[in-house]
Amino acid sequence: MDDMTTEIVTYYEDRYEEASRLDRRPQARLERIRTLELLRELLPAAPARILDVGGGPGAYARELINDGHHVRLVDIVPSHVEQARAGEPPIDAVVGDARELPEPDASHDATLLLGPVYHLHERADRVRAIREAARVTRPGGPVVVAAIGRFAGPVDFAATARFDDRTTAEARRLITDGVNDASIGFTHAYFHRVAELRDECHEAGLTDVVIHGVEGPAWPAAEAARTGPDAGPVFDAALRLARVYSAEPDLVGVSAHLLAIATKRR
Structure with missing residues (x-):
């Protein structure tokens, strides 16, 4: 394990509690709802064999198991694997x-990469991970790749009233450099532009690539309203807009997370 990977594992083992992340904030709740909706639209009918790569403690895997699928989870963080095994259903x-x-070649009907790609700084590593996901998927099966949008961080800081001179400088830097500044809070990560994610999927051999904006264009409004009297209506409106504009090319990049939905060549 290289030094950067070790630091990422340590971050999740000792500093960050991933298990409750998808319930803590409006952005994360939008992420959970829309990711599950998109997965349920594209996955083969149950029971299908699904590989959840970087699945963390198993938030999505458990939902898919409850839907009747056979899910195997792979994660680089040992404590995440322990939590996945110990939960209900295990x-x-x-x-x-x-x-x-x-995993063997073509051993799964669908493969999900919902985390690893945005922790890989180097394009070659990201393409390698996507290519591995394709390798273990049956021909014609779906491969789903998640990424963090290039400008998610500064928009988040602005929506939550944490924007300052340092974040302004980070916003300027991100225009040309997608590498996250780990000193700000999050661990080592890479933030994608939409075209970049599409190109990496194509380079890895995937076809029919469609990029979705997961949280939609109104997620910053949901964050800004989270403690106010209109929190519920604003969240509901943000969710509706996320559904309407999910794959609208001019708005996809506004989302905090991008989801590439593609197919392994037959």
Whole structure:
């Protein structure tokens, strides 16, 4: 394990509690709802064999198991794997690296990469992880790749009244450099432009690539209203807009997270 990967594992083991992330904030709740909706639209009918790479403690895997699918989870963080195994329903989970999956060729009907790609700074590593996801997927099966949008951080800081001179400088830097400044709070990460994510999927051999904006264009409004009297109506409106504009090219990049939905070549 290289030094950067070790630091990422340490971040999730010792500093950040991933298990409750998708319930803590309006942005994260939008992420959970829309990701599940998109997955349920595209996955094969249950029971399908699904590989959840970088699945963390198993938030999405458990939902898919409850839908009737057979899910195997791979994550590089040992405590995430332990939580996935220990929860209800228990998940078949193993420790592994997205760049070298411990799975046979074409052994799954669909593969999800909902986290690893945005923790890989180098394009070659990201393409390698996507190519691995394609390798273990049956021909014609869906491969789903999540990324963090290039400008999610500064928009989040502005929506939550944390924008200052340092964040302004970060916003300027991100125009030309997608590498996250780990000193601001989040660990090592890479933030994608929409075209970049599409190109990496194509380079990895995937076809029919469609990029969705997960949280939609109004997620900053939901964050800004989170403690006010209009929190509920604003969240509901943000969710409706996320559904309407999910794959609208001119708005996709506004979302905090991008979701590439593609197909393994037959």
